[in-house]
Structure formats: C-alpha cells, structure tokens
Amino acid sequence: MSASGRKQTSRILNGRQMIEKIVAALLIATGTLLSPGCVGIGSSRPDILTLPVGDPERKGQQVSVQVDAVVNTLSGSTLSPQALSKHLADARLILIAEQHTNLEDHRIQLRVLELLQETERPLVIGLEMFEVEDQPILNAWIAGRVTEPDFIVQSDWYGSWGYHWGYYREILLFARAHAIPLVALSGPWEVVSETGVEPDLSSQDHRSLFRAFFETDDPVHGGLQEDQFEELFAAQCRRDAVMAFNVAEALEAHPDTTVVVLAGIGHVVYELGIARQIQEWYEGPVTTIVPVSVGDANTRVRASIGDFAWGVPEMTDPAFPELGAVSVRVEGGLHVIHVEPDSPAERGGLETGDxxxxxxxxxxxxxxxxxxxxxxxxxxxxxxxxIQRAGAPRDLTLTFQR
Structure with missing residues (x-):
C-alpha cells in the first residue's frame, strides 16, 4: 500500500466512531435491521416489534401474528389476503415496509400489488431505491424501451442501491407487464429545503424507535454519543421528508390512483417516518402494511406498528449470497471494518483491517x-x-455456504 493509502487507512482507524456512525446511518436509513442477513422484523429484534409508540389508540395493545395471515391491528381480527384487498379498496396511499434482503417481504409487496391490480384500480408505485434523477430510466423501463440487463446498468443499480437485483426483479417485471408507473422517491434534501419546509424533528416516539435500532453491542452499530445520535436522527427525518415530498407530488400528479410506496421498515413502522413527514403536503389517510417474521406461535407485535401486520416465515439465511463483512473505500480497495461471525468472510479468513x-x-x-x-x-x-494485510498481499478462498 502506498504511503498515502497507509495515511488514509490510519485516519479511518483513528476515526472509528465516525465510520461506525456512517455505516449505522446507512443501515438504518435504508431499512436494514441490525443483523447479518437483514432478517425479517421479528425474532432478531423483538424490542422493536413491541415498542409502546405510535398511534395512541393502539400503542397500549399487542396482537398475535401467524405465518401467511394478515392481522388488522385496530380490530385484532385475522384476514385473508382477499379480505385485505377489500380493506384497501378506497386507500389512496399505501406504505409497505421491507427488509431489503428478505425475499419474503418482497413477496408480500408483490402480492399486495397483485391484489390491487385485480381490482382494476389504477396504481402508481413509489420506490425508495431510486433517486429522482433516475426517473427517465424508470419511464423507459415501463415503456419497454430498455432491456433488463441495460436497465440494471443504466440505473446504476449496484452502485446506487447495491442489494441483489433478484430481491426486486419480480416487482419491477410485474410493474412493466401491467404498465404501472414507477416513481423515484429518494433524492437530495435541497429538493425539499427549497420549498422552505424543514423536517419535523419533534416526535419523541420517533426518537425512541430510532434509538431502539442502536441499542446493541454490535461493534459497528453500538456506542453512539448523544450528538451523533441527534445528527443521525435529523438525517433520517430529512430522508423521510424527501420521500414524503415526492410521494405527495405523485399523489397530486395522479389524482385518481392508489400510490403504493415500497420502503425500508425504518421509514414505515409505527407511521413515524414517511407517514408523519407527509402531513406537510398531504392531509389524507395513510395505510401501512408491515411484514413480520414469525419465529414461533407466540409472536406478538405492538398494535400501533402499522394498520396491517402480515406474518411471513422467519428467514434463517439470505436468498442470495452475502460476504458478511462491512467495509469502506480506501485507496486501493475496500477496508474491512467489521466481519460478521460465522459468515463466508470469517470462515474464509477475512479479518478486520484487511x-x-x-x-x-x-x-x-x-x-x-x-x-x-x-x-x-x-x-x-x-x-x-x-487482500492486503499489514501491507502485504495475501490470497484467500471463500466458500459461500449457508
């Protein structure tokens, strides 16, 4: 490694808390819970399922969730997907949460879209994973003017989003097959700040939820100072506000449609993210659907977690291979700052500092x-x-086994 590379690596190691803060911000802001495989919202972090926050009418109650069943959290009744469709008949705005690397969550998103499509109500799909500057390529995709491989390249999928295309492929293909408009929701804060609006940072419930994501001994996510926490909380609220603003724009541009938003759980659960920030521009009702990983027959969630909780099987391994290491860019490669236990990276000999x-x-x-x-x-x-380890190259072989 060059002298400048060693110097940069030294700065990174000396600034470990800053790295941890940045990585944690990315994981939380994009909806990834604090676990190696982004397992579903369930047994991995039961405290997040049962926080007494959100809707005052429901936050004092809990409901049971079963696999392949939908729970109306207001009434506590269990619904079939078809019965859920009837509840959504008049919905103007629907938010569906996701763990980005939980294929079961994406299957729920697709199933809801299928149910809505069957009612022949016009739909628009809002997507967290695309920036507003990607809107032309989204339009080209729906119009059939670009192939799947070209879409992945031209949208810079693996650069701007990074998760395996396979998690989202069926949803994007469904949208194109039915000519459902796609709307990019992410973008720079300046889009909103130019309107003179500031993000709403007043919710103590939202702070409690956000803090719960960080209450862990994980070396990447733990140990935030209060000023760091507040900085990250403000960044999360700005991200929520940007998406809320773009959702409101889509609602105005498509007055006779149902807008379905697919976003990470941190932006949806307890209606403290997008649903709270959008009140600046949209006064109508918001319906939220939260997939919940069911670990056993006693799985319970706070009733205020969303309007509907849809039970899915607990995911023990990601659908697509993952390295199991967190890294940041340095001169000459990616500097490993954390290796997940019992991951392909650890079993293959990759170490922190490589x-x-x-x-x-x-x-x-x-x-x-x-x-x-x-x-x-x-x-x-x-x-x-x-890899480079202690300035010397080394060969490793990783076996991707679950």
Whole structure:
C-alpha cells in the first residue's frame, strides 16, 4: 500500500466512531435491521416489534401474528389476503415496509400489488431505491424501451442501491407487464429545503424507535454519543421528508390512483417516518402494511406498528449470497471494518483491517465493484480473493455456504 493509502487507512482507524456512525446511518436509513442477513422484523429484534409508540389508540395493545395471515391491528381480527384487498379498496396511499434482503417481504409487496391490480384500480408505485434523477430510466423501463440487463446498468443499480437485483426483479417485471408507473422517491434534501419546509424533528416516539435500532453491542452499530445520535436522527427525518415530498407530488400528479410506496421498515413502522413527514403536503389517510417474521406461535407485535401486520416465515439465511463483512473505500480497495461471525468472510479468513483488492478475479476499487461481482455468486461457490494485510498481499478462498 502506498504511503498515502497507509495515511488514509490510519485516519479511518483513528476515526472509528465516525465510520461506525456512517455505516449505522446507512443501515438504518435504508431499512436494514441490525443483523447479518437483514432478517425479517421479528425474532432478531423483538424490542422493536413491541415498542409502546405510535398511534395512541393502539400503542397500549399487542396482537398475535401467524405465518401467511394478515392481522388488522385496530380490530385484532385475522384476514385473508382477499379480505385485505377489500380493506384497501378506497386507500389512496399505501406504505409497505421491507427488509431489503428478505425475499419474503418482497413477496408480500408483490402480492399486495397483485391484489390491487385485480381490482382494476389504477396504481402508481413509489420506490425508495431510486433517486429522482433516475426517473427517465424508470419511464423507459415501463415503456419497454430498455432491456433488463441495460436497465440494471443504466440505473446504476449496484452502485446506487447495491442489494441483489433478484430481491426486486419480480416487482419491477410485474410493474412493466401491467404498465404501472414507477416513481423515484429518494433524492437530495435541497429538493425539499427549497420549498422552505424543514423536517419535523419533534416526535419523541420517533426518537425512541430510532434509538431502539442502536441499542446493541454490535461493534459497528453500538456506542453512539448523544450528538451523533441527534445528527443521525435529523438525517433520517430529512430522508423521510424527501420521500414524503415526492410521494405527495405523485399523489397530486395522479389524482385518481392508489400510490403504493415500497420502503425500508425504518421509514414505515409505527407511521413515524414517511407517514408523519407527509402531513406537510398531504392531509389524507395513510395505510401501512408491515411484514413480520414469525419465529414461533407466540409472536406478538405492538398494535400501533402499522394498520396491517402480515406474518411471513422467519428467514434463517439470505436468498442470495452475502460476504458478511462491512467495509469502506480506501485507496486501493475496500477496508474491512467489521466481519460478521460465522459468515463466508470469517470462515474464509477475512479479518478486520484487511483491504480487499480483488474478488473473483475482478479488481475492487469501490463498493459497486464488489456488489456487481458478488451478484454473480451462487450458494456453494468458491471464490478467490486477494487482500492486503499489514501491507502485504495475501490470497484467500471463500466458500459461500449457508
């Protein structure tokens, strides 16, 4: 490694708290719970399921959730998907939460879209994973003017979002098959600040929820100072407000449709994220659907977690291979700042402090390089890595086994 590379690495190691803060912000802001495989909202963090926050009428109650059943959290009654569809008949705005790497959550999102499509009500789908500058490529996708491989490249999927395309593929194909408009929801804060609106930072319930995500001994996510926490909370609220603003714009542009928003759980649960921030521009009702991973027959959630809780099987492993390491870009590669226990990375010998330079014979200079290459790996594959450790190159072989 060059002298400048060593100097930059030294700054990163000395600024460990800042790195942890940034990584935690990315994980929470994009809806990833604090677990290696982004397992569903369920047994991984039961405290988040049962926080006494949100709607005053429901936050004092809990409801039971079963696999493949939908619970109306206001009444406590259990519904079939078809019965849920009737409840959604007049909904103007629907928010559906997701763990980004939980395929079951995405299946629920797709099923809701299918149910709504069957009613022949016009739909618009709002997507957290696309920036407003991506709107032209979304339009081209729906119009059938771009192939699937070209869409992945032109939208910079593995650069701007990074999660495996397979998690979202069926939803995007469904939208194109039915010519359902897609709307990009993420973007710079300036889009909103130019209107003179500031994010609402007043909710103590939202702070309690946000803090619950960080109450862990995980070396990446734990140990935030109060000023760091407040900075991250403000950033989360700004992200919520940007998406809320773009949702409101979509509602105004499509007055006779149902707008369905797909976003990370941190933006949806307890109606403290997008639903709270959108009140600045939209006064109508918001309906929220939260997939819940059911670990056992005693799984219970706070009734205020959303309007409907849809039970899904607990995910023990991600659908697509994951490295199991957190890294940041440095000169010459990706600097590993955390390795998940019992992950392919740990079992293959990757250590905190290593700099990943090649993966599957592809030069790794930034995270998108790794994301794109990792997406070609299948469970069971062996992959060769080249790392720098203590300034010297070393070869590793990782086996991607669950």
């Amino acid at each position: 700099v990943l330079t090649r993966f599957k014979d592809v030069a790794i200079t930034a995270k998108p390089d790794l994301n794109r290459t990792l997406a070609t790996v299948k469970w069971g594959d062996e992959v060769a890595l080249i």
